[in-house]
Amino acid sequence: MDIRDVARRARVSTATVSRTVNQVATVDAQLAKRVWKAIAELGYYPNRQARALVSGRSRVFGLIVSEITNPFFPEIVQTFETLAVEQNYEILLTSTIHDPKRMELAVRRMIEGRVDGVAILTFGMEDELLEHLRFRNLPLVFVDVGPKAPRVSNIRVDYAHGIRQAVQHLAAMRHERIGFVTGPLRLRSAVARRDAFEASMREIGLQVRPELIVEGDHRLEGGKLALQNLSKLREQPTALMCSNDMTAIGVMRQAFDLGISVPQELSVIGFDDTRLAEFMIPPLTTIQMSQAELATLAFNALLKEVKREAPTPNGTEFVLKTQLILRNSTTFPPNNNQVRTRSTPKRLSQLAPEGKE
Amino acid sequence: MDIRDVARRARVSTATVSRTVNQVATVDAQLAKRVWKAIAELGYYPNRQARALVSGRSRVFGLIVSEITNPFFPEIVQTFETLAVEQNYEILLTSTIHDPKRMELAVRRMIEGRVDGVAILTFGMEDELLEHLRFRNLPLVFVDVGPKAPRVSNIRVDYAHGIRQAVQHLAAMRHERIGFVTGPLRLRSAVARRDAFEASMREIGLQVRPELIVEGDHRLEGGKLALQNLSKLREQPTALMCSNDMTAIGVMRQAFDLGISVPQELSVIGFDDTRLAEFMIPPLTTIQMSQAELATLAFNALLKEVKREAPTPNGTEFVLKTQLILRNSTTFPPNNNQVRTRSTPKRLSQLAPEGKE
DNA sequence: ACCGCCATGGTAAACGTTTACTTAACTTGC
DNA sequence: GCAAGTTAAGTAAACGTTTACCATGGCGGT
Incomplete structure (x- = not known):
């Protein structure tokens, strides 16, 4: 069933059918009606490939x-x-x-x-x-x-705008040991975000500490791993900015495993403002990119x-502008800004009965 | 640049080019080589629409x-x-x-x-x-x-299998007031899940309470809203099963807002086993559907x-089978299984400085 | 030496549209 | 009343492939 069937049934040429369908040039109202009727009766749908080809x-x-x-x-x-x-x-x-x-x-x-x-x-x-x-x-x-x-x-x-807002937000609360989990560094955007972070830190007069900057992968796992590594440091960050929301979620999850409470012991900021950010626990402060x-x-x-x-x-x-969205994953650094050293991991609270059934 | 250009350059017919490209019938190795060479030199890519058409x-x-x-x-x-x-x-x-x-x-x-x-x-x-x-x-x-x-x-x-496992899991911990947040009920799958839940409850000898079954939308918002409504009940559920993971995440978020701790005060079970489930806080027990x-x-x-x-x-x-995946969003009901009445909402812990910058 | 078969490669039709060109029928201005 | 212009509709070529059919040549069997 093709355009010729329609033409036949409406007693017009295929050209007229084509013109009717495409609403190009003027075709007589009478004819057009006949054509549409035929189309409906036959259940005709134009063939996209043929259209494209010609x-x-x-x-x-x-x-x-x-x-x-x-x-x-x-x-x-x-x-x-x-x-x-x-x-x-x-x-x-x-x-x-x-x-x-x-x-x-x-x-x-x-x-x-x-x-x-x-x-x-x-x-x-x-x-x-x-x-x-x-x-x-x-x-x-x-x-x-x-x-x-x-x-x-x-x-x-x-990137600079949102990231600067975030760094300032942290600085205003007297954070000093601020870390950053990057994306995969072969991505230029990941490099750009990290660079913007470092620039903002310097601009504000905070020291950027290389050991607090670790590479992630823009995935959940990367965030988890990042904090896992960071937590081995003697002097840990009090705040951690992430190259995207997935990373931040991974970080929060690892914090949970380590018994580090967010935001009391560690402030976390994401990037993207994914729909999910608002639904995290605690709701994730993040940099919006619409x-x-x-x-x-x-x-x-x-x-x-x-x-x-x-x-x-x-x-x-x-x-495209970026902008800090404040939620609840950041607060003042712990212990009146004294350095926190590694705490012993808290055990998972849950102890469900074993077995699948 | 089309198949004819390739044919010309390789000094063969278009049929031969077509046959070479499609690796159909046998074409002389010599010729084939010439054809591939021509293809590479011209940067020829077959036209999908034309292919499809004929x-x-x-x-x-x-x-x-x-x-x-x-x-x-x-x-x-x-x-x-x-x-x-x-x-x-x-x-x-x-x-x-x-x-x-x-x-x-x-x-x-x-x-x-x-x-x-x-x-x-x-x-x-x-x-x-x-x-x-x-x-x-x-x-x-x-x-x-x-x-x-x-x-x-x-x-x-x-659905029945995974859902039965979940209900049994809850029942084994002596939960009795088990609620269910459905998906949009015009979806037959949502109805099927709810029905499977009710069937399992009866099978195990637990009472299904209509007031604990509320309709969601398979989205974050629906879960949030559901618990919001449920929390107005005088007698609240001690466990809540959800029609999908998004719903469960919404529920947990609302629980957080209300100061209800998961799983200590409310056990939550999701459905789908989305990649995210494992990364929630607490990690979400859910029913896997691969x-x-x-x-x-x-x-x-x-x-x-x-x-x-x-x-x-x-x-x-x-x-397609479903299967319960145990994580940490469920535990024994609070107060040795006594009915919990509405608690006063805990305030959000975070109090960041106001202002964007 | 001849016939028939097989393998290989070419020729050309076909796929379902759009659209340039042509034709037919009106309209308009003088 | 007629040339010129305008509008509506039809004719047919073209788009880039695949593939049915045909042609050619080599080879084996008798």
């Missing part, structure tokens, strides 16, 4: 994220999808899990799918592979690291670039 | 989930994607957010995209719309509620059905 636009945007499993991204996907559907676009989603192999595959998939543009939200894991995309002169959106080039937009995240806004920026940049025929020569820059 | 298979599977924002689903998407890519399939993902409008759109998108099959992981939100898909004789996978029909597979989840297994079951069912020409007459049934 029109040269697939109406698909690629969306490459680094890890769909990180709650930061589903939110983005959700709003990206909403926007896309409104404009009759589809999404070719790919989650690279920080794996170069998958990144390579992703690029290939995008090209074979002849997407009309791609948003690369991997926060700095891009590499030469992406030259394949550039080479195709596709509209592209990067975050943090895009080159100034025709048809590529770049969303610069203003997922909805990021997705909207990315989508609109793509859409705009697709529509214009003369490519913007030097690309476009957007900036 | 071959009649799009190599795309639809994946409809109810809410990508619920951590249960990203995990599924991830493994579904991995499997798909391995088989050179793409995914057409859609998150319906429990919205009939979006469901309708989703179905239309699937049809226009001429997907080769679709997995509907909305856990019982299906309605007549899906008849449009059935009508197209597509391979389909449902969970819980699929009809016995040609080309449709059905994944039946054995996301990876579910995704694998769904994908393979689709793939198998696509490959066979004679449709399985009555569809196929799979069953």
Whole structure:
């Protein structure tokens, strides 16, 4: 059942059916009605592939994220999808899990799918592979690291602002031993966040202590491990900032295991303001980076670039602000700011009966 | 740059290029080499739409989930994607957010995209719309509620098992006032879980108290609200089972706000065994339903059905087991099992300096 | 030496649309 | 009343592949 069946039944040409469906040019109201009737009766749905083939636009945007499993991204996907559907676009989603192999595959998939543009939200894991995309002169959106080039937009995240707020917040409470759990440092965004942290510390006149800066992986495990290592230090931090919320959650969990109470003994600050942050115990103070806004920026940049025929020569820059959201995972440092040394781990409180049943 | 350019450059016909690329039939090693060389030199990537159009298979599977924002689903998407890519399939993902409008759109998108099959992981939100898909004789996978029909597979989840384990676990600790926060009751899976709970209670000889069964929404907010309402009761539950992990997290958060300590004053059990469960404070005891297994079951069912020409007459049934995972959010009821009445809310412990900076 | 078969590779039709071009029928201005 | 312009609808080519069918040549069996 294709457009010709519809044409036959409505006693018009396929061109007319096409024009009716696409609401392009004026087609006589009478005819249009006949066409729509035929469409309804036959249950006709246009074939996207055929459309794409002949029109040269697939109406698909690629969306490459680094890890769909990180709650930061589903939110983005959700709003990206909403926007896309409104404009009759589809999404070719790919989650690279920080794996170069998958990144390579992703690029290939995008090209074979002849997407009309791609948003690369991997926060700095891009590499030469992406030259394949550039080479195709596709509209592209990067975050943090895009080159100034025709048809590529770049969303610069203003990490400094939120991070400075956070450091000031901690400093105002007289924290001095402030640690930082970074993301994976091959990600440029992770480096950028750490650098912003160090800069803020110096700016305020606090000493940055290298031993209090440890690398995480933007996952729960990384946060857990980080505090595990940190807790072996003789002089422990009184506050810990994290490169994302997952890390912070991992940290809090490890604190729980070690019997370190948050925030009384250790203040924790996250990054992202994931939906979950508010629901942690205690509710997580974190630096907001709006997922909805990021997705909207990315989508609109793509859409705009697709529509214009003369490519913007030097690309476009957007900036996404960040902002501290105060909740309850921070407070004054313990013991009137005296150094806390390692405490003996508290045992887990629970002692349920053994066995599965 | 298309297949003809490659053919020209390799001095062969397009048919030969096609055959080389698809590794179908035997093509002379010499020629094949020339072809691959030409492909590499030109940077040729086959056009998926053209392929789909002529071959009649799009190599795309639809994946409809109810809410990508619920951590249960990203995990599924991830493994579904991995499997798909391995088989050179793409995914057409859609998150319906429990919205009939979006469901309708989703179905239309699937049809226009001429997907080769679709997995509907909305856990019982299906309605007549899906008849449009059935009508197209597509391979389909449902969970819980699929009809016995040609080309449709059905994944039946054995809720009873895990839920019975949980109830027994609670009963073994002498809990009696056990509550349940359901999912949205228009979802058949939510009803199924509640029913399984009630059945287990009776089976064990515990009284099911209607006032302790409240409807949630499978979201954080629902859990929070549920406990908020429950806490107004004169006689409160000593244990609360939840229809999914998000709900449980919401419950724990509200417990925190009310100064009810988990598990000492209230035992909580979740459902799904989301990655997050282990990282909650306290670590959440929950009923596992393997996301990876579910995704694998769904994908393979689709793939198998696509490959066979004679449709399985009555569809196929799979069953997915559930299982209690013990962690630390449950313990013995307080006060030696005496009824606890409403306690006065504890204040939040945190008192950070006001102001953003 | 000839026939038939197999292996290999080419030719061209087909997939379901969009759209440039053409045609037909009106309208308008003189 | 007619040329020119405008509008609506139809005709057919094109998009980039796959694949059914056909052609060619080499080889083995008799």
